[in-house]
Amino acid sequence: xxxxxxxxxxxxxxxxxxxxxxxxxxxxxxxxxxxxxxxxxxxxxxxxxxxxxxxxxxxxxxxxxxxxxxxxxxxxxxxxxxxxxxxxxxxxxxxxxxxxxxxxxxxxxxxxxxxxxxxxxxxxxxxxxxxxxxxxxxxxxxxxxxxxxxxxxxxxxxxxxxxxxxxxxxxxxxxxxxxxxxxxxxxxxxxxxxxxxxxxxxxxxxxxxxxxxxxxxxxxxxxxxxxxxxxxxxxxxxxxxxxxxxxxxxxxxxxxxxxxxxxxxxxxxxxxxxxxxxxxxxxxxxxx
Amino acid sequence: xxxxxxxxxxxxxxxxxxxxxxxxxxxxxxxxxxxxxxxxxxxxxxxxxxxxxxxxxxxxxxxxxxxxxxxxxxxxxxxxxxxxxxxxxxxxxxxxxxxxxxxxxxxxxxxxxxxxxxxxxxxxxxxxxxxxxxxxxxxxxxxxxxxxxxxxxxxxxxxxxxxxxxxxxxxxxxxxxxxxxxxxxxxxxxxxxxxxxx
Ligand SMILES: C[S@@+](CC[C@H](N)C(=O)[O-])C[C@H]1O[C@@H](n2cnc3c(N)ncnc32)[C@H](O)[C@@H]1O
Numbered sequence: 001x002x003x004x005x006x007x008x009x010x011x012x013x014x015x016x017x018x019x020x021x022x023x024x025x026x027x028x029x030x031x032x033x034x035x036x037x038x039x040x041x042x043x044x045x046x047x048x049x050x051x052x053x054x055x056x057x058x059x060x061x062x063x064x065x066x067x068x069x070x071x072x073x074x075x076x077x078x079x080x081x082x083x084x085x086x087x088x089x090x091x092x093x094x095x096x097x098x099x100x101x102x103x104x105x106x107x108x109x110x111x112x113x114x115x116x117x118x119x120x121x122x123x124x125x126x127x128x129x130x131x132x133x134x135x136x137x138x139x140x141x142x143x144x145x146x147x148x149x150x151x152x153x154x155x156x157x158x159x160x161x162x163x164x165x166x167x168x169x170x171x172x173x174x175x176x177x178x179x180x181x182x183x184x185x186x187x188x189x190x191x192x193x194x195x196x197x198x199x200x201x202x203x204x205x206x207x208x209x210x211x212x213x214x215x216x217x218x219x220x221x222x223x224x225x226x227x228x229x230x231x232x233x234x235x236x237x238x239x240x241x242x243x244x245x246x247x248x249x250x251x252x253x254x255x256x257x258x259x260x261x262x263x264x265x266x267x268x269x270x271x272x273x274x275x276x277x278x279x280x281x282x283x284x285x286x287x288x
Numbered sequence: 289x290x291x292x293x294x295x296x297x298x299x300x301x302x303x304x305x306x307x308x309x310x311x312x313x314x315x316x317x318x319x320x321x322x323x324x325x326x327x328x329x330x331x332x333x334x335x336x337x338x339x340x341x342x343x344x345x346x347x348x349x350x351x352x353x354x355x356x357x358x359x360x361x362x363x364x365x366x367x368x369x370x371x372x373x374x375x376x377x378x379x380x381x382x383x384x385x386x387x388x389x390x391x392x393x394x395x396x397x398x399x400x401x402x403x404x405x406x407x408x409x410x411x412x413x414x415x416x417x418x419x420x421x422x423x424x425x426x427x428x429x430x431x432x433x434x435x436x437x438x439x440x441x442x443x444x445x446x447x448x449x450x451x452x453x454x455x456x457x458x459x460x461x462x463x464x465x466x467x468x469x470x471x472x473x474x475x476x477x478x479x480x481x482x483x484x485x486x
Contacts, residue, residue, distance in 0.1 A: 010436045013409060021357070039359075041378040041406045044390045084389050092338060119473055123338070228359045228387045256338070257372050262360040275339065 019059040023041035083119035093173035117226030121155025145207030158194035212246030225255035297414030302400030304422025306450025316476025378406035396428035404430025413438035422454030432462035
């Protein structure tokens with residue numbers, strides 16, 4: 001067959017929109033997860049992926065499967081969740097946190113930090129390490145949440161493939177780490193087990209940003225590479241909830257390519273430095 | 289040859305190895321009043337270009353504003369949007385940009401196929417797809433999808449390309465409308481502006 005003979009077929013896009021609508025309706029009514037405000041282009045790719053893996057000829061064939069089989073819903077959740085993460089992801093952001101934020105935290109008697117969308121926990125341990133090195137970990141409580149229970153379980157165990165440690169260690173140094181990354185885990189066969197001192201003050205919990213409320217009064221909220229899953233409406237909703245659960249002049253840390261510029265709450269924050277992705281909550285401007 | 293259509297709605301460009309020089313040559317060809325949005329997915333290393341140097345560099349050399357792609361950016365005609373390292377760039381059904389951290393495709397994040405496939409679902413036959421130099425096969429699937437939707441497909445002539453495997457793969461994947469040397473691609477695309485059509 002020559003290249004010219006190969007035909008790529010074009011899906012019926014209107015029909016696909018209808019099928020996805022049916023699927024999301026089924027999920028919402030059966031399992032209470034409202035995916036209608038997820039960014040559609042990404043959602044579609046994930047759904048097509050499942051369709052392909054499950055050998056289904058149409059997306060709507062997924063509807064009865066998900067309705068009748070909770071495991072199929074779990075499969076959907078995990079597929080939607082895309083838990084790609086690393087220790088000290090974008091190390092320069094952690095360096096900025098270490099240099100600009102941590103010194104200010106010393107004045108607080110208690111510190112509360114929330115990692116929303118913590119995936120398998122690497123970001124949480126990264127922060128715990130920085131806090132430990134700044135001698136702040138003891139008075140800090142960290143809340144690490146995600147809606148993906150599978151990844152939360154990994155986060156809670158704090159066990160990662162040993163082969164990743166080289167990359168993590170490089171990032172740790174780039175973030176300004178003061179010791180050796182190897183001090184924070186011990187190797188066990190093919191795995192690295194994170195030091196238990198790091199997780200003593202961490203609470204891992206299931207939390208769904210589409211629906212659940214805040215934990216209140218945080219000094220810092222991490223919400224990195226999570227907003228990109230959402231459309232404008234859900235982003236605004238989640239960001240408003242986060243703003244309201246930050247203390248006066250608390251900080252919001254976003255992902256490397258996320259900004260609040262296009263959202264409804266851009267007025268409530270100022271970025272501590274351009275491109276830092278670290279936003280500080282501003283005092284409310286009263287209407288009078 | 290391609291069916292000459294009066295108007296196109298957007299241009300999507302995919303480029304990898306040798307892309308920096310190729311784009312520096314191509315992008316200045318667009319005139320100030322060019323009125324289609326242009327999306328570029330360029331393969332980059334992880335954590336590359338954190339200071340937005342690339343967009344600034346092209347901006348200084350182009351008649352059109354060049355932006356790094358941020359999640360939620362509303363697409364404007366006559367603006368150029370450049371992918372960022374570590375995120376796939378997609379076109380959303382409401383005319384905005386979406387980033388994603390989905391697994392790499394063809395070992396690439398950003399992946400050209402992902403840009404092409406999302407863009408063509410939005411612009412359909414109004415999309416112009418361009419594959420330039422690169423050492424990969426990314427973009428081949430995407431450009432055949434663009435072809436299937438009736439969009440216009442253009443590939444850099446592999447013979448003059450810095451790295452030929454990406455153009456070769458695109459040509460093998462579907463019947464390409466125009467295979468052009470790099471220096472002719474800019475002027476060719478510049479003529480696709482709506483303003484110039486009758
Ligand atoms: C790409 S990971 C980001 C991990 C880490 N914050 C980082 O930047 O490396 C995104 C995480 O957001 C989670 N997530 C997506 N939608 C969510 C929701 N509605 N509620 C809670 N978590 C969500 C996913 O399950 C996933 O683990």
